[in-house]
């Protein structure tokens with residue numbers, strides 16, 4: 001480790017004070033499954049490491065005002081064990097695909113957002129579910145949808161003095177969601193391509209849909225061009241309409257991967273749609 005000082009703040013207020021004091025030169029360590037390797041290898045050299053896992057007030061999952069609220073240090077395992085998170089089928093599927101059980105004990109959705117890797121599984125599910133984040137700093141708070149956060153310029157859209165204090169997932173009883181990940185291995189592997197769909201249907205016709213894709217652009221994207229092909233159609237029509245389509249929002253820059261990704265995007269979106277319908281969309 002190359003950092004000068006290690007801090008173990010126990011409250012949100014202490015974290016915000018330290019972020020304000022060190023600004024660009026502090027780094028937050030949550031579960032550490034992404035960032036510790038970067039610090040250890042010297043790729044980043046922060047002056048201060050803020051290990052936030054002892055700020056217990058950031059560890060919760062609760063329902064409030066029509067949304068499920070998840071604290072900034074809450075782990076994937078806590079989410080998988082939570083009856084409140086179980087209602088989001090696509091999220092549950094994404095969480096079970098992340099790393100392995102030991103990784104899920106420590107790793108967090110806040111860390112997935114903080115890193116914003118191209119194939120980040122939790123981000124892909126949260127984006128389709130219309131989630132937003134509460135970002136706190138010493139100067140105040142802003143609430144952003146993940147869609148806005150991921151389309152911000154900069155690596156993650158986060159300011160360096162900001163803490164991801166909370167993630168909010170709106171509850172929509174009429175919707176069903178589903179997540180599909182293609183990877184080289186069944187476990188401990190990052191996505192080659194992933195998709196999450198969140199659908200509302202009536203009389204077998206899709207009324208509303210959100211489609212998010214992982215590993216087809218530098219960050220997780222929402223594929224509105226695919227959504228347009230799905231909405232107001234039956235399941236069979238929608239599956240046929242997305243087959244072989246490369247969404248305009250994708251940016252497949254590596255020519256080596258391009259043919260594979262192009263071939264599978266529509267297929268996994270179609271599979272995710274079928275799963276969401278099989279799970280009962282339109283029957284509530």
Ligand SMILES: Cc1cc2nc3c(=O)[nH]c(=O)nc-3n(C[C@H](O)[C@H](O)[C@H](O)COP(=O)(O)OP(=O)(O)OC[C@H]3O[C@@H](n4cnc5c(N)ncnc54)[C@H](O)[C@@H]3O)c2cc1C
Nearest residue numbers: 028030031032033034035098099108111112114120121164
């Ligand atoms: C073996 C292995 C397998 C993996 N498999 C997968 C996988 O299948 N799918 C997948 O998506 N990822 C995978 N990952 C990556 C990683 O586990 C996830 O991205 C995880 O969500 C990171 O969470 P964390 O709490 O460990 O983040 P950390 O490493 O602690 O932090 C990551 C980044 O987020 C910032 N950050 C963390 N919390 C906050 C906060 N509350 N406020 C502000 N900034 C914050 C940190 O400063 C850092 O920049 C894997 C990693 C490993 C080591």
